[in-house]
Amino acid sequence: MDVRGLHDLWAGLTQRGTPREPRPLPTRPLLDTLGLGLEQTMTHLQGERPDWDAFVAWIVATAGEPDPDRVTRWHAWCDGRPVPPVEAERQAAVLAADPVLDAADLATWDRDGVVVLEGAITRAEAAAIADHLWATIAADPADPSTWSHVRGNGIMVQHFQHPAMDVPRRSARLARAFAQLYGHADLVTSIDRLSFNPPVGGAYTFPGPHLHWDDSLVAPMRFETGGILYLTDTAADQGALQVVPGFHHRLADGWLDGLAGADPRMVDLSAEAVTVPAAAGDLVIWRQEIPHGASANRTDRPRLAQYVTQYPMRGPDLREWL
Secondary structure (H helix, E strand, O other), rough: OOOOOOHHHHHHEEEEEEEEOOOOOOOHHHHHHHHOHHHHHHHHHHHHHOOOHHHHHHHHHHOOOOOOOHHHHHHHHHHOOOOOOHHHHHHHHHHHHOOOOHHHHHHHHHHHHHEEEOOOOOOHHHHHHHHHHHHHOOOOOOOOOOOOOOOOOOEEOOEEEHHHHHHHHHOOHHHHHHHHHHOOOOOEEEOOOEEEEOOOOOEEEOOOOOOOOOOOOOOOOOOOOOEEEEEEEEEOOOOOOOOOHHHHHHOOOOOHHOOOOOOOOOOHHHHHHHHEEOOOOOOEEEEEEHHHHEEEEEEOOOEEEEOOOOOEEOOOOOOOOO
């Protein structure tokens, strides 16, 4: 399989080969290009340590043959060349579509760093993903006793490939929203996992993730987004996403400087967090500068979701971690 950077990723994680690339290439857009989840690929390579042929066979069995247009785009980026014509046409079509976030949405985004894209997909499309999620975790929507059985990753469901899950990844409405937020459409769609957040109670307690940042806080932070697609109507107390709204402004105003060397990740911001309710098929988008996480589900119904976002294709983040 001739995909730039793939051999180096395999060699580095299995210790079964030597690097070929003259410079490190970013892992995330490489795997998203191939339709692979980051966690599932890392787990496979580090746990199984397959030889090269076995790894290639696993990729095809897991995500299918690589899309040639996506691979061509990836190679163009690796070589510093303009995007190929097919990709240029796709981006032009995204930018030519009517905006999906209005002036009020954009004002909310600028103020709070979070916005809800209503109807990113239809309710029926969201229901199809929800049905797949129930089947994946072998739980019964009508039997609460099956909802909180132990899974190794808390509320995260490490499942990445299914035709129903590809619907939001290909949503024109979703692509237009991210193009509005970034100011361009030269973006990669993430291949991310599902989430199942059952009600707390009995022996089950909420495992998190609590408020956190996914990126280093060392300035300058690169503008990137996160996104969570609700698969059912989700109330504020139903394990919805929680954020500290507007925190990107506080970071820009020197919040870190006022900590006197304290670990910013140990600062308790929970009293300032708000939850974000939304309907089935709505996508909640947040800036990565704001603390975010799941919340405890205080209702009698689980929260079902799929993570999906878009981001620019660019080199590895070489900042130190803070």
